[in-house]
Structures are given as C-alpha cells and as structure tokens.
Amino acid sequence: MARVLINLPRTARRGEVIEIRTLIQHVMETGYRPRADGSVAPRDIITHFACLYNNEEVFAAELAPAIAANPFLSFSLVAAESGILAFTWTGDNGFEQTETRSLTVT
Amino acid sequence: MSSPSLSRSGIERRALGAGLLAVVLARPARADRPGLREAVLGFTGGAEPAEAGVTLDIPPLVENGNTVPVTIAVESPMTDAEHVLRIALFNERNPQPHVVTARLGPRAGRARLSTRMRLATSQRLVAVAEMSDGSFRAANADVIVTLAACVEG
Amino acid sequence: MRRLALALLLLGATAEARESSFALMSPETQAMQREDSANPGMLWVEEGRALWDSAGCAGCHGDVAGMRGVAARYPAFDAAPIDLAGRIAQCQEARQHRTPFPRESEEALALAAVIGLQSRGIPVNPPDDPRLAPALARGEALYRERRGQLDLSCAQCHDANAGRHLAGSPIPEAHPTGYPLYRLEWQGMGSLQRRLRNCMTGVRSEPYAYGAPEYVAIELFLMRRAAGMAVETPAVRP
Missing domain, CATH: 2.60.40.2470 (SoxY domain)
Incomplete structure (x- = not known):
C-alpha cells in the first residue's frame, strides 16, 4: 500500500467550493531512464486518478510520465450533501489504490 | 609518428564524434513524438x-x-x-x-x-x-x- | 505550530546572522515545505508513524509525540558518537533483537522523519558532552580538509563562498537543520549522509561508506555550528 495524504475540510457549508489536495507515494518511472547497466527502466506510472463523491465522478485525471514522482493533485468540488469521497489511483503493473474520506455538509 | 598531444586530440575528436553520433541516433526517437x-x-x-x-x-x-x-x-x-x-x-x-x-x-x-x-x-x-x-x-x-x-x- | 517554526527559523537567521538554505529557495519550493498537505516529505512521516507502531517502537517509547526534542539533540555519545539514524538502528538491534532497517532504506528514513518532525521548530542543541570533543574536532578538521581531484574543502564553498553562486545554484551555509529531507533532484527522501556523499563525489573524492564515523563527526560539527537554529524536518530542497 502506497502512503497517501489527502487534505480536505471535514465539514463544509452547502454550496461551498472546497479545495482538495492529494499526494501519493509513487516513483513515476518514466520508461526513458537508463539504468547503470545501460538498460532502460520500464515504465511504471500512475495513469489515472478519479474522485467520486457519493459514487458520482466529480474530477478525474489522466497522467503521463511527465508527472513528477509522488504525484500531487489539487482540485475543487462543490459541497452538495454529506457523504463519502472516494479517491482512486490506478496505474502500470496492476497498481490500484482507493482511499475514502467523509465530508459533513451543514 | 604523431606526437602524444596530437594523438590525444585524435582520441578526443573520436570521442566527440561518438558523442555527436549518439546525439544523432537519439534524435529520431525524440523527433517521432508529435x-x-x-x-x-x-x-x-x-x-x-x-x-x-x-x-x-x-x-x-x-x-x-x-x-x-x-x-x-x-x-x-x-x-x-x-x-x-x-x-x-x-x-x-x-x-x-x-x-x-x-x-x-x-x-x-x-x-x-x-x-x-x-x-x-x-x-x-x-x-x-x-x-x-x-x-x-x-x-x-x-x-x-x-x-x-x-x-x- | 508552523508559524512558530517559521518564527524560530527567522529568529535563528537574524539573531545570529546564520541562514537556513530555506531562505535561498524559490517561493514555490518554500511553499512546498511550509504546507504539510503539499510537502511530499510528509508521505515518509506517515510511513514512519505506521512503522512506529508496527515495528514496536511504541511498546517502549509510547506515542511518537513523546520524542519531542530528541532529534535536536543528535549526534550524541553512547559508547561512541552516534547519529539519530545510528541510534534507531542500535535500538532495533540491541533492544528489539532484530536486523535494523538498512541506512537510507525507505523504512529507516521514514522513522527518522517522524522522529525529526517531533522536533520541528525546536532549536538544534547537540549535547555538550566532553566525550564528544574528539569527534567534534575531527569533524571540523574533515570539514576544513581539502579533498578530491578538485582539491576543495567543505569550508571553501560553504564558509568562504556561502551566499554566492556556483553555476545557477546559490551556495548555502550548510546548516543541516531539515534532515531527513525531500530533495526535488532525488525525487525522494534522503539523509544528511546522502548529501555529504553528493558533496564528496562532487569534488571527485571517494565518499565514506554509509554509517562511517567520519560522517557522524562532520554531522556533529555541523549541528554544533547550527546550534540554536530551528529543526525543519521534513524540509524540502531543490
């Protein structure tokens, strides 16, 4: 399991736009880097990120090898109702990780 | 018989040539990108x-x-x-x-x-x-x- | 807490005319260190927090918050001069009877990071232990000794030319207040010993092996030199 940091407010007012920041531990090996023995390290990156808010996608991103190691993504969403935010990162070599956080809307 | 300094510059030139060749060979791969x-x-x-x-x-x-x-x-x-x-x-x-x-x-x-x-x-x-x-x-x-x-x- | 850390940082910089290399960084990189939610070093801190429990540290030491101030007091003396990473390894070997995490492994860095974080904002204060005197003198001698094919000492860059530029990079005063830290170049976490190795290979000299007493001696000298400056762990550097 890769370490993940997700920053968002625990509570928000209805209609408020909140900012979400995510960081995940991942090498993001580009597939272009030569190793000491001259061979090229095969690509190993996170290719896709999605944020689901009560099972509905509010933000998604396709990532290329140009995204830095330990990918950082910051985006926003409208606090509509209390519920669950699910964050999923998928990538090469079967990488898949989902984290959930609850949001209380008042 | 070339002097040591000349032969060294010859080696350097060859090394430089190999370096340029590597660049030329590497270029097409990058040039393929849109x-x-x-x-x-x-x-x-x-x-x-x-x-x-x-x-x-x-x-x-x-x-x-x-x-x-x-x-x-x-x-x-x-x-x-x-x-x-x-x-x-x-x-x-x-x-x-x-x-x-x-x-x-x-x-x-x-x-x-x-x-x-x-x-x-x-x-x-x-x-x-x-x-x-x-x-x-x-x-x-x-x-x-x-x-x-x-x-x- | 962050504000306190920054205040101490500024205090350290102005009161004693020493400057953390934090001050030399771009506003973007500074922001990356300042905001925990943007600092990739915090990923290692989280890893370390989990290891603190799973590797059994909590069994003796309780909550990691109890380690407040500890990282600011290293290197210390225990049979020999020992740095924080050495202390963690010694604890694992002697008390837990297990193979320690190797130096520079993600696990070792993670534990050092979470312990270091507990001292963030606290002034660096290595012990004034007379048994450390020989290592301190050795550290200073190593710092001033010319080495490598470039025949340069640490002091020639970091004392004589600190604040000036080497190519595009500003030369810092070499106060190791933020280790282990996240270096953008490394795209990961690393220890002061990794940085010292960089400097040594940079002047084309043979670096010491990880854990060598020479590194501990240099660290001791540098931390004594940085005494009073605020711990920044986990710092971010370019």
Missing part, C-alpha cells in the same frame, strides 16, 4: 483554441526540472449550462507531449487544477480547456530550467 501543435490540435480535434480565459501558472525559472509546480485555471461560472469539460497540459520538449488531462464538470465548482511536472529542459507549455459549448481556449508559458551545480552521481 510536436506541441500537433498534440494540441489532436486534443481539440483540429480546432484552433482561442488565446483567452486560461491562466497557466508555472515559475518562469525553475531550480529543478524534476518537480515543477504548475496550476491551470479557466474562467468559467461552472454551472450546468456553462462549464469546463476538460483541461489538458502539453509540453514542447519532453519525450512525450502529454502531461495531464483532467475531466471535470459543474460539480467541481471551480475550473482549477494544480500538479507537479517534470521538465526535461527549457521549453514551452500549452494548457488547453474544452468548454461545454464545444469551444477550446488556451494559454502558453515559457519555462527556463537551470542546471544545478551539485547533482548526485
């Missing part, structure tokens, strides 16, 4: 994006190309009737032109995305937004990557 403009037009389906309404925020001079913060913001009310569908970022001189493509909608509230990217060298970046009315908007930025003096290895 250019920045092709990548942008691929995203827009051939439409010319308007140069307005998009902010591409990246430091003009970066200390290290491995991790460069970048923020893209698009002017939009982000309502059901009028919002941003996708935001994409492309580069000029990395091995691949694509950096990131985000999909969003009115529930995002704001059309704004921050991430951190790699820059192989000094180059131009273009951010493109696809709007809900089918139009495209873009902004570009030029970045200079300085080489650090003391790197590992």
Whole structure:
C-alpha cells in the first residue's frame, strides 16, 4: 500500500467550493531512464486518478510520465450533501489504490 | 609518428564524434513524438483554441526540472449550462507531449487544477480547456530550467 | 505550530546572522515545505508513524509525540558518537533483537522523519558532552580538509563562498537543520549522509561508506555550528 495524504475540510457549508489536495507515494518511472547497466527502466506510472463523491465522478485525471514522482493533485468540488469521497489511483503493473474520506455538509 | 598531444586530440575528436553520433541516433526517437501543435490540435480535434480565459501558472525559472509546480485555471461560472469539460497540459520538449488531462464538470465548482511536472529542459507549455459549448481556449508559458551545480552521481 | 517554526527559523537567521538554505529557495519550493498537505516529505512521516507502531517502537517509547526534542539533540555519545539514524538502528538491534532497517532504506528514513518532525521548530542543541570533543574536532578538521581531484574543502564553498553562486545554484551555509529531507533532484527522501556523499563525489573524492564515523563527526560539527537554529524536518530542497 502506497502512503497517501489527502487534505480536505471535514465539514463544509452547502454550496461551498472546497479545495482538495492529494499526494501519493509513487516513483513515476518514466520508461526513458537508463539504468547503470545501460538498460532502460520500464515504465511504471500512475495513469489515472478519479474522485467520486457519493459514487458520482466529480474530477478525474489522466497522467503521463511527465508527472513528477509522488504525484500531487489539487482540485475543487462543490459541497452538495454529506457523504463519502472516494479517491482512486490506478496505474502500470496492476497498481490500484482507493482511499475514502467523509465530508459533513451543514 | 604523431606526437602524444596530437594523438590525444585524435582520441578526443573520436570521442566527440561518438558523442555527436549518439546525439544523432537519439534524435529520431525524440523527433517521432508529435510536436506541441500537433498534440494540441489532436486534443481539440483540429480546432484552433482561442488565446483567452486560461491562466497557466508555472515559475518562469525553475531550480529543478524534476518537480515543477504548475496550476491551470479557466474562467468559467461552472454551472450546468456553462462549464469546463476538460483541461489538458502539453509540453514542447519532453519525450512525450502529454502531461495531464483532467475531466471535470459543474460539480467541481471551480475550473482549477494544480500538479507537479517534470521538465526535461527549457521549453514551452500549452494548457488547453474544452468548454461545454464545444469551444477550446488556451494559454502558453515559457519555462527556463537551470542546471544545478551539485547533482548526485 | 508552523508559524512558530517559521518564527524560530527567522529568529535563528537574524539573531545570529546564520541562514537556513530555506531562505535561498524559490517561493514555490518554500511553499512546498511550509504546507504539510503539499510537502511530499510528509508521505515518509506517515510511513514512519505506521512503522512506529508496527515495528514496536511504541511498546517502549509510547506515542511518537513523546520524542519531542530528541532529534535536536543528535549526534550524541553512547559508547561512541552516534547519529539519530545510528541510534534507531542500535535500538532495533540491541533492544528489539532484530536486523535494523538498512541506512537510507525507505523504512529507516521514514522513522527518522517522524522522529525529526517531533522536533520541528525546536532549536538544534547537540549535547555538550566532553566525550564528544574528539569527534567534534575531527569533524571540523574533515570539514576544513581539502579533498578530491578538485582539491576543495567543505569550508571553501560553504564558509568562504556561502551566499554566492556556483553555476545557477546559490551556495548555502550548510546548516543541516531539515534532515531527513525531500530533495526535488532525488525525487525522494534522503539523509544528511546522502548529501555529504553528493558533496564528496562532487569534488571527485571517494565518499565514506554509509554509517562511517567520519560522517557522524562532520554531522556533529555541523549541528554544533547550527546550534540554536530551528529543526525543519521534513524540509524540502531543490
């Protein structure tokens, strides 16, 4: 399991736009880097990120090898109702990780 | 019989020649990548994006190309009737032109995305937004990557 | 807490005319260190927090918050001069009877990071232990000794030319207040010993092996030199 940091407010007012920041531990090996023995390290990156808010996608991103190691993504969403935010990162070599956080809307 | 200094310069010349050859051989692989403009037009389906309404925020001079913060913001009310569908970022001189493509909608509230990217060298970046009315908007930025003096290895 | 850390940082910089290399960084890199939610070093801190429990540290030491101030007091003396990473390894070997995490492994860095974080904002204060005197003198001698094919000492860059530029990079005063830290160049976490190795290979000299007493001696000298400056762990550097 890769370490993940997700920053968002625990509570928000209805209609408020909140900012979400995510960081995940991942090498993001580009597939272009030569190793000491001259061979090229095969690509190993996170290719896709999605944020689901009560099972509905509010933000998604396709990532290329140009995204830095330990990918950082910051985006926003409208606090509509209390519920669950699910964050999923998928990538090469079967990488898949989902984290959930609850949001209380008042 | 050549003098030692001449033979050394011969070796240096050969080494330099091998270096140039390596560059020439390496070039075609990079040249195969679509250019920045092709990548942008691929995203827009051939439409010319308007140069307005998009902010591409990246430091003009970066200390290290491995991790460069970048923020893209698009002017939009982000309502059901009028919002941003996708935001994409492309580069000029990395091995691949694509950096990131985000999909969003009115529930995002704001059309704004921050991430951190790699820059192989000094180059131009273009951010493109696809709007809900089918139009495209873009902004570009030029970045200079300085080489650090003391790197590992 | 962050504000306190920054205040101490500024205090350290102005009151004693010493400067953390934090001050030399771009606003973007400074922001990356300042905001925990943007600092990739915090990923290692989280890893370390989990290891603190799973590797059994909590069994003796309780909550990791109890390690407040500890990282600011290293290197210390225990049979020999020992740095924080050495202390963690010694604890694992002697008390837990297990193979310690190797130096510079993600696990070792993670534990050092979470322990270091507990001292963030606290002034560096290595012990004034007379048994450390020989290592301190050795550390200073190593710092001033010319080495490598470039025949350069640490002091020639970091004392005589601190604040000036080497190519595009500003030369810092070499106060190791933020280790282990996240270096954008490394795209990961690393220790002061990794940085010292960089400097040594940079002047084309043979670096010491990880854990060598020479590194501990140099660290001791540098931390004594940085005494009073605020711990920044986990710092971010370009």
